[in-house]
Amino acid sequence: MSVATTPLGAGATTSSTRRRTVAISFPWRNVDAGLVGALISIALIGLIMVYSSTRQALAAGGIDPHYYLKRQGLNLALAGLLLVVTMVVDYRRWRALSALIYVSMCLLLAAVVSPLGARSQGHQAWFPLGSFQLQPSELAKVGVIVCLASFASYSGNRRPDERVPLSSAKVVGLLLLAGIPMALIMLQPDLGTDLVFGAILFAMLIAAGIRLRHLMALVILGVAAVALVLHLGVLQRYQVNRLTAFLDPSGDTRNIGYNLNESKITIGSGGLTGKGLFKGTQTNLSYVPEQRTDFIFTAVGEQLGFAGSALLLSLLFKLLLLATGELVQFSFRFVFLFLVLLALFTVKSFVLILHLIEL
Numbered sequence: 001m002s003v004a005t006t007p008l009g010a011g012a013t014t015s016s017t018r019r020r021t022v023a024i025s026f027p028w029r030n031v032d033a034g035l036v037g038a039l040i041s042i043a044l045i046g047l048i049m050v051y052s053s054t055r056q057a058l059a060a061g062g063i064d065p066h067y068y069l070k071r072q073g074l075n076l077a078l079a080g081l082l083l084v085v086t087m088v089v090d091y092r093r094w095r096a097l098s099a100l101i102y103v104s105m106c107l108l109l110a111a112v113v114s115p116l117g118a119r120s121q122g123h124q125a126w127f128p129l130g131s132f133q134l135q136p137s138e139l140a141k142v143g144v145i146v147c148l149a150s151f152a153s154y155s156g157n158r159r160p161d162e163r164v165p166l167s168s169a170k171v172v173g174l175l176l177l178a179g180i181p182m183a184l185i186m187l188q189p190d191l192g193t194d195l196v197f198g199a200i201l202f203a204m205l206i207a208a209g210i211r212l213r214h215l216m217a218l219v220i221l222g223v224a225a226v227a228l229v230l231h232l233g234v235l236q237r238y239q240v241n242r243l244t245a246f247l248d249p250s251g252d253t254r255n256i257g258y259n260l261n262e263s264k265i266t267i268g269s270g271g272l273t274g275k276g277l278f279k280g281t282q283t284n285l286s287y288v289p290e291q292r293t294d295f296i297f298t299a300v301g302e303q304l305g306f307a308g309s310a311l312l313l314s315l316l317f318k319l320l321l322l323a324t325g326e327l328v329q330f331s332f333r334f335v336f337l338f339l340v341l342l343a344l345f346t347v348k349s350f351v352l353i354l355h356l357i358e359l
């Protein structure tokens with residue numbers, strides 16, 4: 001809120017003849033309606049798909065069929081609250097709080113691998129909070145983006161919008177900042193999340209202006225590190241399979257390629273318009289593992305068909321266009337880097353979906 005003092009007229013000569021007007025600026029007055037509409041639409045589609053992919057199995061097990069519907073609804077409510085908070089708080093304050101965010105994030109990641117954390121499906125990655133489970137690594141994705149953007153955009157005595165290539169010291173600093181939470185996540189262990197962090201770091205280095213020689217050196221070191229890890233047997237066999245399954249996804253459809261094979265069958269069975277909401281046989285019979293999370297798009301493909309899948313992809317594409325459009329408007333480097341990394345998450349969704357449908 002800002003308060004402006006204006007004269008009553010041109011002939012006013014004393015302060016007593018002044019009047020005060022209060023100009024209230026609400027952050028949502030400048031919100032893009034298309035952006036909000038796309039976000040709400042994607043959230044509602046996701047909510048319905050989570051419910052449709054879990055209700056049958058829960059009911060068969062004697063559990064409240066609305067359990068995941070309620071949980072997902074709570075998640076969306078919390079996300080909406082965080083969205084409003086983010087809109088109200090000036091983005092410069094997030095940069096000022098980046099150090100506190102980073103320390104808090106690392107403490108949460110360290111605590112979750114202690115006896116305070118809960119173990120599920122071989123990973124100790126959650127804090128049990130009643131019926132709700134908090135996964136710090138998901139919060140850490142946004143936290144790492146804020147911290148890396150803040151560190152990479154620090155300009156010292158230069159103007160905030162002045163762009164220069166990353167120095168060697170900054171490259172090392174970015175690697176260390178991303179490396180500590182990645183090491184903590186590997187203690188869970190959660191290879192998939194660490195791969196996402198690696199993609200975040202790589203995109204940040206590119207967007208921040210890493211020199212070509214530094215980039216090539218990191219690529220060579222990365223390839224050598226992967227080869228060494230595979231050779232020494234540091235990873236479990238299932239983790240190696242996850243990294244190499246893409247080489248021949250149809251070679252072992254009963255084991256390594258099972259998830260992908262069932263996903264393609266489920267999506268393909270939807271045809272043009274789908275089998276109808278709650279009528280997907282593959283979904284109702286739980287043929288696709290982890291369908292409510294990693295493979296939720298298969299529920300869209302089977303029940304809503306090509307038409308519904310195209311609508312969802314169009315909404316995601318709209319988000320990507322809006323995010324990249326905002327990049328042009330900001331010269332402040334912290335915001336530029338932050339938006340680049342947020343756009344990366346939309347690209348990741350595209351890549352995962354296109355991989356499922358083999359486009």
